[in-house]
Amino acid sequence: MKIKGSTMSRNRKESPGYLSVRKAAVLFAAFFAAGIYNAGKVAAQDITEKNMRFIEYDGFPEGSSAWNSIGYNPHDNTVYVGITDHRDKVALYIYNASKDNMQLKGFISDMARLRDFQWQAKIHTKFVAGKNGEMFFATDGGESREEYFMENPKGYAGGFMLKWDPAEHKLTNLGMGLQYESFKDVDIDTASGKLYAISYPQVHFLVYDLQSNDLKDLGRLGSTHVPRMLFTDRWGNCYYVDWRQRLVKYEKSSGKLLFAEKSLPAFEGTPGGYIVTGITAFAKDEGRGVIYLMTYGAKVIAFYPQEHGIGRVEDLGGALDIEGNEKWRYYIPNLNVGNNGKLYYLVGGHGMYAIKDRSVFVEFDPKLKKPKILFEYPSTVFVEATGCDTKDKEGNLYFAGKRNVPKSERNRGNLGELGDRPTVPFLVKFNPDKTVQ
Amino acid sequence: MKLFFAAALSICALQSSAQYDFWTPKEAFAIEVSLENASPMKRLPINRNAITALAVSGDLILGGTSADKGLAPFVFTASLVKRELTDFKDMEEVVPGQARIRSGFSKGNNNTFYAGTIPGDLSKGGGHLIAVKLSARGEIEIRDLGVPIPNEGVFSLTIDAKKNTLYGISYPTGIFFSYNIATKTTRSFRDIVPTRKDLHTLDEFVLGPDNYLSKALVESNQGLIFGSFPINKLFCFDPKTQSFQILSDSIPEVWGRKSLGQVESWAKARDGKLYGGNAGDGQVFELNPITKKVKNLGKPAMMPHIKGLAFARDGKLYGVSGGVPGYTHLFSYDNNKGFVDYGNPEFDMVAPGIEQGIKWRGFRIATLTASEDGKYVVMGEDESLSQLLVFVAEGK
Known part of the structure; x- marks a missing residue:
């Protein structure tokens, strides 16, 4: 399958001039964060701009964002990110935290051997690690185009569950979930290898047994909007919420x-x-x-x-x-906990800002039950972060970040996100206890 | 107000830039019928509440459910005024071993509603006919009328109230039967049971009784009982002569897909014309009960299924097309506008604990009915936790 998008446009976007602009923008972002660092808002005096770093993704200039498509593989100390053009092209990036190296591994449609009518617009799920170091995730239609087109030739076939084998550098297609439905999140019971998933837009809770290929639909749990998060406990039970925001637990023993x-x-x-x-x-x-x-x-x-x-x-x-x-x-839509026991998250994005057109990076001390703003960013530097519970063996925390493209930078590439402003994605590395630059 | 708009804007931003608007009739609401661990609220538990039979009696919605394997269904009532579940009866306590109530409710004399059941294990006995009476407060009283056809369930049912007689089709064989309520006598007919040849053909297409038996029956103003049988045929039964007529016109078909033909719903217009829905390909058709001629009115959506049809007081025929693996589309039909597609119904649900209200979107709707005065159109979902969606039709 050929990579979509014309050679001419790729060359243009990947031209040295263009890349230099992108790199300059990311560097600017990091330095700008330092510039706006306000002594009056510092929560912990030892946290400075050197505790945070923005890492860009090379090789996919059309890539505009990631939404929770991030996860950590403890077997080789790597961070996985899915970057999308919000149309039909999704790239898999792996950041090796030990080597400080970001690599584009390929595009999902090619590696999963999908046909054109099986187009996928996003990875919306997190990446979860299996017990042997394989990474699991699933795909999404990207909302606007997927709903209702269905059996129309322009329709959306449905999302796929996928497995990446880092030893073989191989992506395995585990098949579709529900017909016409996307996946918004997955999680895993590492002991049994069962994958848990939630579908979009019908909010069906699914349990997939990798060994038997049995996919169980445990029914609809939500209302009009699909809660985006599944999570598991240390016993491998999985949690979600119903339309009353009550916790719903899939108890694996029963x-x-x-x-x-x-x-x-x-x-x-x-x-x-x-x-x-x-x-x-x-x-x-x-x-x-x-x-x-x-x-x-x-x-x-x-x-x-x-x-x-x-x-x-x-x-x-x-x-x-x-x-x-x-x-x-x-x-x-993001949260990490540091080795210091404190929570870290960025507030802002999707048109909702605590401060007009600015996002803030917050430290929350669960003991004191109090938030403190560490950094404040204009949306053209750091507008939104997604990703949960992504921490490497050195205690570095990761977020899938992005920034709005300022008007002055527009028309330099096809960076548009459907229905929103053009954005540029980057990986955020943060450690409250030491510098990462 | 500012905050409201800000909130609405931000939700929209999160939710998507969808390319459709939800239909917003003047008065519409959802009733939370099913919720697990709901005590002290009355709610139906998970996997036993797919709303596969509906009727309206005054202020009360009467519902019958289907359950997952090994579980028993319910009969329930909900108040249109209070917008809440009022009572439910566990069928296991009335007739043990039953799994589905999918026959709809047929209204008889003395405000009694009749339905049929399908058991979970046919080797242990057949489905029962039940008579349901409701108190003014919605309390349910169920009387077991016994098994009309041994080791067969009751798949579909209708009534001739004047003759006090029920007519049904058994499951899985497809035996037509009549049941005299007063004398408690049953007569069975094998005239529409699929032939061996037809069964072979249906088997080639991997189709089972749920895919080919008539899912609904209707009585015409002339007292004839209409339904379908394989392959793609329509019949009428004349109670006077106790005989069947196979109509020369068949169910509208998509070429090559005749084996999917199956009447799934009926509605009767004020002028006595019958309107049917084809499960196989989702066509709506008009059947003149006197000439017995069929007119194909077309497909309201691209999906198969017409799981419910009913006339409302605005003179429009409302129905639901589509369903798994797609979504239900609520539609209307009249001579002026033809089909109008309203998409997924999405109405407000308010209940204790969610007093601020949430939106409830009906993706999978199993049945639709209207109140006798045509004011309310009521839809029941087919989910693991199914709810009711109601709207008020225009007019008086």
Whole structure:
């Protein structure tokens, strides 16, 4: 299968002049972060611009973003990212944290041997590691084009589950999920190798047995909007939320869904559309036996899972509190926990900003239950981050970041994201305890 | 207000730049019927609540469900005014071993509704006819009328209320039967049972009884009972002569796909004309019950299935087409505008714990009906946790 897009346009985008502009922009971003670093807003005096680094993706100038398509492979200390042009081209990048090296491994449609009618617009799921170092993820139609076209020749066939074998540099197509449906997230029970998945737009919870090729549809759990996050506990149970924002647990010992009695905490006045969207990010602190959750209504929650039954939930308060803003109205589809036990996340993106057209990088201390702004960025430097629980063996935290393209840079490449401003993606590496530059 | 718009804008931003608008009738709502671990609220538990039979009686929606393998279905009521589930009865406590109520509800005398069941294991007994009475508060009383055809379920059902007689088709064989409610006598007929040759053909296409037996029956104003049988044929049964007529016109077909022909729903217009839906390819057709001629009105959407049809007080025929693996499209048909596709119905759901309201989008709808005055059009979902979607038709 040929790579889509004309040679002429690729050459133009990959011209030295163009690349130099992109690299300059990323360097500018990092330095600009330092420039706007405001002593009055510093949470921890030892965290400076040198604790954060933006790493760009070479070789795919059309690539505009990643949405939660990031994950860590502990077997070889690598970070996986899926970068999309938001149309029909998705690239797999692997960052080797030990070698400090980012590599483009190829394009999903080629490596998974997909035909044109099986086009995929995104990887929307995180990457999850199997017990032998293989990485699992799944594909997405990208919303606008996939819904309703269905059996039309322009329609969307459905999302695929995929496995990357880093030893063989080989992508294996594990097949489709539900016909016409995308995947918004996956997770894995490493002991059994079972994959958990959530479909879009019908919000069906799926369990896929790699050994038997059995795909079980446990039914619809959501309302009009698909919560984007699945997560597992250390026993391999999987969690999601229903339309009341109640935790739903797939208990692997029984193979059944358990529903929490109560909804997760939410601020009074949180609109229903925020409630049904549920959890936008999570991060596990295995040592403390806690999984931190971020809701679309901007609550930080500590969840203490247990092998059987639904575990304890603790409301840690708001993710950010800026005067004049509703407490529930902060866009935070990302979360990491540092080795210091503190949470880190970027607030902003998708048209929702804590401060007009600026995103803020926040440290949250679960003990104090308080957020503190570390950095503040204009959207043309760092607008949005996605990704959860992505930490390498040295305690470096990773986010899939992107920035809006300023008007002065436009028309230099086809960087458009459907229905949004043009954006440029980059990998964010952050370590609260040491410099990463 | 500013905040509301800001919130709405941000949700839109997250949700997508979708290329459609949801249909917004003046009055519409969703009723949360199913929810796991819902106590103290009344809700149906997971995997037992696919709403496959519906009727409306005054303020009450009467529903019958289908359950997953090994589980029992429910009969339930919900209030249109209160917009909540009012009562439910576990069929396991009424007639053990039943799995599905998919016959619809046929209204008889004394405000009694009749339905049929399909058991989970036909070797252990047949499906039952049941009589359901509702109190003004929605409390349900079910009477077991027994098994009309031994070791067969009740797949479809209709009633001639004047004659106090039910007519049905058994599952999986496809035996037509009549049941006199007063005398409790059953007569069975094998006239529309698929022939061995037809069964062989259907088997070649890997089609089972759910794919070829008539999913709905209707009584014309002349007292004839209409339905379909393989392959792609229409019949009528004349209770006076106790005989069948095979119509010369068949179900509208897509060339080469005749074996999929199956009537899935019926509605009767004020003028007595019958309107049917073909499950196989999703055509709606008009059947003149006197001339017995069929007119193909076309397909409201590209998908197969017409799982429900009903006339509302605005004179329009409403229906649901599509379904798994696609989504349901709610549509209307009238002579002026032809088909109008409203897409997935998405209405507001308000209930304790979600007082601010959430949007509920009906992806998979199993059945549709209208209240007797045509004011309310009610749809039931076919999900692991199924809900009701209701809208008020225009007019008085």
